[in-house]
Amino acid sequence: MTDEESDPPGSSPTHPVDEILRTTRSVRRRIDLDRPVEPRVISECIEIASQAPTGIPAEAWRFLVLNQVDPKRALAGLYRRALATLAETLGRPVKPSQQHLADHLEEMPALILVCAQGRPAPDSVPLQVSFYGSVLPAAWSLMLALRARGIGATWTTLHLLHEREAAEALGIPEDVTQTVLLPIGYCRDAVLRPAERRPAAEITYWNRWEGKGEDS
């Protein structure tokens, strides 16, 4: 970029990464179920995800990629059971897009289960924050890296209602914690837009909790 093209001081330039950050949404229905996601591309995205911050123990993240029918089917069955439980608890059907994902889960080109070596400390908030905080940023980086390559995903956790059964089905050791499950596939004409969110001024306090904002 030349000096003439650069943004004036004090303005907020639109960085290419902003577009990805603003438009990485759940993609459930507009996934091409017939197009496999190349293992090489998944590995590349995991390589990028592993640049996320890591705490103690370092690099505890593990990625279990399911791209064969049997393991995907095993997890899909557990996921559907969990969704049915959720609908029962809510006393109403879940959103059609959520139901659609559940109905087609084993047809998704791949399911990526993000795990962490170890178990969270039961009684220590700082250790729990450190534990999950050391793996979930990598899961989000993974979703962003996939999105940058035209691959949609959904951040899901429902199957964790049956974490033990999933572990048995997939051979996951007892000292490994499952976190997010990302069903992924190339997007079919998905137009991804920024979500409606509260403005930063409403959710940000400066210097003291419940301050009214920058200008107060």
Ligand SMILES: Cc1cc2nc3c(=O)[nH]c(=O)nc-3n(C[C@H](O)[C@H](O)[C@H](O)COP(=O)(O)O)c2cc1C
């Ligand atoms: C912690 C967490 C757990 C979620 N679990 C599920 C899930 O199990 N199944 C699902 O379809 N969506 C799940 N979602 C996605 C939400 O239902 C919702 O689609 C999403 O947060 C909103 O993103 P969007 O604006 O891209 O739709 C989860 C999201 C979060 C943050």
